[in-house]
Amino acid sequence: MAEGLKKARVVIREDECKGCGLCIAICPEGVLFEQKHLNRMGYHPAGYRGEGCTGCGFCFYQCPEPGAITVYKKGYVEEEVA
Amino acid sequence: MAKALIKADSFYEIYERKDGIKDVTHYCPGCGHGVLHKLIAEALDDFGIREKSILISPVGCSVFAYYYFRLGNIQAAHGRAPAVATGIKRVHPESVVISYQGDGDLAAIGGNNILQAANRGENITVFFVNNAIYGMTGGQMAPTTLIGQKTTTTPYGRNVVNEGYPVRVCELLATLDAPVYIERVALTDAKNTSKVRRAVRKALQNQIDNKGFSLVEVLSACPSNWKMTPVQAKQWVEDNLIKQFPLGVYKDLTDQIKPKKAEKQVFSVDGLKEKLNIPMEEEKYSTSVKEAKEFRNMKLKIAGFGGQGILLLGLGMAQAAMQAGYNVSWLPSYGPEMRGGTANCHVNISKERIGSPLVSKPTVVIAMNLPSMEKFQSEIEPGGLLLYDTSLITQKPVRDDIKVLGIPATQIADNLGNTRIANMVIMGAFIAYTSVLDKQAVINALPFFIKRKNLIPLNEKAIVEGMNYVLSSN
Numbered sequence: 121m122a123e124g125l126k127k128a129r130v131v132i133r134e135d136e137c138k139g140c141g142l143c144i145a146i147c148p149e150g151v152l153f154e155q156k157h158l159n160r161m162g163y164h165p166a167g168y169r170g171e172g173c174t175g176c177g178f179c180f181y182q183c184p185e186p187g188a189i190t191v192y193k194k195g196y197v198e199e200e201v202a
Numbered sequence: 203m204a205k206a207l208i209k210a211d212s213f214y215e216i217y218e219r220k221d222g223i224k225d226v227t228h229y230c231p232g233c234g235h236g237v238l239h240k241l242i243a244e245a246l247d248d249f250g251i252r253e254k255s256i257l258i259s260p261v262g263c264s265v266f267a268y269y270y271f272r273l274g275n276i277q278a279a280h281g282r283a284p285a286v287a288t289g290i291k292r293v294h295p296e297s298v299v300i301s302y303q304g305d306g307d308l309a310a311i312g313g314n315n316i317l318q319a320a321n322r323g324e325n326i327t328v329f330f331v332n333n334a335i336y337g338m339t340g341g342q343m344a345p346t347t348l349i350g351q352k353t354t355t356t357p358y359g360r361n362v363v364n365e366g367y368p369v370r371v372c373e374l375l376a377t378l379d380a381p382v383y384i385e386r387v388a389l390t391d392a393k394n395t396s397k398v399r400r401a402v403r404k405a406l407q408n409q410i411d412n413k414g415f416s417l418v419e420v421l422s423a424c425p426s427n428w429k430m431t432p433v434q435a436k437q438w439v440e441d442n443l444i445k446q447f448p449l450g451v452y453k454d455l456t457d458q459i460k461p462k463k464a465e466k467q468v469f470s471v472d473g474l475k476e477k478l479n480i481p482m483e484e485e486k487y488s489t490s491v492k493e494a495k496e497f498r499n500m501k502l503k504i505a506g507f508g509g510q511g512i513l514l515l516g517l518g519m520a521q522a523a524m525q526a527g528y529n530v531s532w533l534p535s536y537g538p539e540m541r542g543g544t545a546n547c548h549v550n551i552s553k554e555r556i557g558s559p560l561v562s563k564p565t566v567v568i569a570m571n572l573p574s575m576e577k578f579q580s581e582i583e584p585g586g587l588l589l590y591d592t593s594l595i596t597q598k599p600v601r602d603d604i605k606v607l608g609i610p611a612t613q614i615a616d617n618l619g620n621t622r623i624a625n626m627v628i629m630g631a632f633i634a635y636t637s638v639l640d641k642q643a644v645i646n647a648l649p650f651f652i653k654r655k656n657l658i659p660l661n662e663k664a665i666v667e668g669m670n671y672v673l674s675s676n
């Protein structure tokens with residue numbers, strides 16, 4: 121059996137992000153930030169600093185865009201979603 | 203336990219129906235609709251009910267919810283989602299039916315719709331997005347707009363003197379006996395959002411368990427029309443909306459209620475016939491009708507006192523003509539004149555298709571009392587027919603550009619022993635004069651509109667007497 125993720129991780133699909141900033145405002149760890157560049161819709165997309173996500177999921181449930189944020193929790197096994 | 207929070211399966215991967223960019227919703231940045239969509243989709247995934255779920259999109263910003271949800275979708279007229287949901291649920295009791303509505307949709311134009319559906323205790327789930335404004339149309343006042351809140355239609359702020367007070371939907375509906383579960387939640391911080399998630403799931407579970415009507419009101423941000431950033435808008439929900447609309451459970455009978463068995467109501471044709479007293483055997487339709495040219499497309503107004511069988515006469519004509527192969531319509535008038543003890547009905551008998559059951563320019567007027575003759579003779583098309591009861595109307599008609607046929611119908615009926623069959627004497631006179639129907643056609647139709655079978659011979663006799671009167675005087 122494959123070993124799960126050692127650390128939680130958040131993935132933001134910049135193309136689907138509307139730059140509303142709600143995820144950034146809610147993150148208890150402060151690991152999300154507004155990026156300088158614009159995406160295809162002209163928004164400054166949110167980004168992940170790359171470290172420190174605990175996988176609490178708060179950002180996922182703040183984000184209005186169905187596909188913009190994915191949160192992988194600690195122990196998540198990649199094969200679970202084929 | 204889920205180890206990842208991923209876009210739900212109950213959403214389409216690509217929103218094919220949407221114009222432009224097809225992997226992003228049409229909602230504004232920070233709009234509450236998107237979050238609620240996600241919570242609903244997640245619950246449908248987790249409960250494994252996506253395949254049997256039907257979501258009714260309202261009119262409002264979420265009018266295009268069907269772009270996104272990979273379920274059965276229907277879009278309803280403004281405010282009518284609860285009625286549409288009712289229909290669907292009753293035809294498909296095994297399905298999970300969701301009425302998704304905004305505050306303009308649910309609390310303004312659809313106010314009575316939701317009230318009645320809740321009061322009937324329909325086994326549906328209602329998600330009510332209260333953002334205190336009309337979002338889609340550009341920020342007009344909603345019933346839920348706060349006192350002092352500026353909208354395009356309350357530019358100085360909502361003033362109770364002019365616009366009344368914000369409507370509290372949960373509190374109102376919770377006074378009803380039937381609803382099972384009513385809760386108000388808010389899409390704000392993580393704690394409140396998790397309460398929204400729980401409420402969404404409970405409201406769906408109740409329906410799955412056949413418990414009855416559940417409604418979740420979701421206080422939700424509309425940053426665009428509130429003219430705030432998404433983060434400010436969330437704070438505004440916390441600081442202002444929640445004050446006016448306190449969060450909490452307003453009704454919860456979930457644990458007391460016994461599941462109602464979902465039963466599909468089946469109506470058999472024979473069962474209905476029995477209930478409505480319609481003969482089981484289909485009568486052979488008469489075809490031996492001469493076509494009187496001048497009466498090909500007949501428009502009748504039949505009028506008299508209540509109790510003279512005016513409506514029944516019209517109904518009988520329409521029934522007999524229908525069985526004889528005509529297109530027909532019968533429109534009883536229940537207008538204010540009913541109160542004065544008079545009755546009338548409109549009948550169309552036509553070889554062509556009938557556009558409207560309403561008759562405003564009759565080709566035939568049947569008057570069984572004086573007020574009716576006075577009222578309607580002026581409406582008759584030139585060349586048309588006025589048929590009237592001379593036993594009750596001693597005055598002569600004034601028109602000289604129409605055909606006139608007087609018959610002492612009530613007298614003839616009295617001679618037969620019952621004044622109440624004067625209407626059938628008139629029927630006989632009418633068919634003899636116009637030859638639009640033959641006697642057999644009317645006799646065939648009698649059992650369809652005369653409920654008491656023992657009265658049929660007397661009615662037949664009256665018809666024959668009416669015919670004889672016309673034929674012998676010609």
Ligand SMILES: Cc1ncc(C[n+]2csc(CCOP(=O)(O)OP(=O)(O)O)c2C)c(N)n1
Pocket residue numbers: 261262263264280303304305306307308311331333335336337338339344
């Ligand atoms: C019969 C009818 N009347 C009026 C309208 C115009 N109209 C469209 S959306 C809307 C209000 C929507 O507001 P709400 O229900 O609060 O939804 P939101 O857009 O805020 O999500 C109105 C009045 C319409 N489409 N149909």
Ligand code: SF4
Pocket residue numbers: 129130146147148149150151152172173174175176177178179180191
């Ligand atoms: S999951 Fe929690 S910790 Fe991780 S980015 Fe989202 S809000 Fe921050």
Ligand code: SF4
Pocket residue numbers: 132136137138139140141142143144165166182183184185188189232
């Ligand atoms: S909440 Fe979603 S849309 Fe808003 S900034 Fe974060 S990722 Fe982008």
Ligand code: SF4
Pocket residue numbers: 228229230232233234235263333337338423424425426427
């Ligand atoms: S107008 Fe308001 S309710 Fe409509 S999509 Fe935009 S933020 Fe949402």
